[in-house]
Amino acid sequence: MAGARSLSDSQLVARCRDGDAEAWNEVVERFSRYVYAITQRGFQLSGADAEDVFQEVFARTYERLGDLRDDAALRPWLAQTTRRLSIDSLRRGGREQATESLPEPVDDAWIARLDEALSVHQAMDELPDQCQDVLDRFFCRDESYRVIGADLEIPAGTIASRISRCLARMREMLGKETGAEPVR
Amino acid sequence: MHMHDEETIARLLRDLPRPPEAWIRAAQELPAARVALDDLVERALADAELRRTVLADIQAALRQEGVEPDRRSAAALRARLSDL
Numbered sequence A: 001m002a003g004a005r006s007l008s009d010s011q012l013v014a015r016c017r018d019g020d021a022e023a024w025n026e027v028v029e030r031f032s033r034y035v036y037a038i039t040q041r042g043f044q045l046s047g048a049d050a051e052d053v054f055q056e057v058f059a060r061t062y063e064r065l066g067d068l069r070d071d072a073a074l075r076p077w078l079a080q081t082t083r084r085l086s087i088d089s090l091r092r093g094g095r096e097q098a099t100e101s102l103p104e105p106v107d108d109a110w111i112a113r114l115d116e117a118l119s120v121h122q123a124m125d126e127l128p129d130q131c132q133d134v135l136d137r138f139f140c141r142d143e144s145y146r147v148i149g150a151d152l153e154i155p156a157g158t159i160a161s162r163i164s165r166c167l168a169r170m171r172e173m174l175g176k177e178t179g180a181e182p183v184r
Numbered sequence B: 001m002h003m004h005d006e007e008t009i010a011r012l013l014r015d016l017p018r019p020p021e022a023w024i025r026a027a028q029e030l031p032a033a034r035v036a037l038d039d040l041v042e043r044a045l046a047d048a049e050l051r052r053t054v055l056a057d058i059q060a061a062l063r064q065e066g067v068e069p070d071r072r073s074a075a076a077l078r079a080r081l082s083d084l
Helices: A009-017 A021-042 A047-067 A073-092 A096-101 A107-123 A127-138 A145-152 A156-178 B005-014 B021-028 B029-044 B050-057 B058-062 B071-082
Strands: none
Touching: A009 A021, A009 A047, A009 A073, A021 A047, A021 A073, A021 A107, A021 B021, A021 B029, A047 A073, A047 B021, A047 B029, A047 B071, A073 A107, A107 A127, A107 A156, A107 B005, A127 A145, A127 A156, A145 A156, A156 B005, B005 B050, B021 B029, B029 B050, B029 B071, B050 B058, B050 B071, B058 B071
């Protein structure tokens, strides 16, 4: 998968159109967290409804790759499709009234923050494997120091310092990528 | 992208939990599942007995084609065969 992981979104789309299964796997891998976050955190769909929307989003994506006007626009297309299907799901579930009375959680600003989160996540791929692993376990899977320590066979007491080092490394790396001045 | 401190990076990482592995796997298998379903529907179109067998036990038919028989794929197959 290392080959497909290094491709840009538009390169992936082009390869998917040619029937490249590895490229499609990478599309799902790259955007699965993003779609999931919109359904679950944004629209707070139940497990089964979120799963239906998640699968439908990727099914439509696969079907309509050929219709994308701009291959680089895959991410906004996914965001829009996930929002639309999530709203449809809420309406089907008879929660239309409820959604109308709720403040719209998935506005453009919310999506922009999610875009930023995805970019940070993708940047994490540049870190050494052990950093990726510990950051993913702690922040994304919500695993405890004890569980991480047991799985990675390192003392639980050293996990916090490892996380801290990895975050600092990531911060440094993101700073180099953007050329921005560090926030102190 | 903005420059972030460690706390912001941590918060942004938390914003994107990983979905269940089964969801990811099912989405990755969509293209292969689609080919298998298209093939089965085509055969069922030409064979009424096969169509009856598939409709009698959709789950088993999907398994036989190498497709994970989840709610979605079963409903899709049933809908397509019912249209025949």
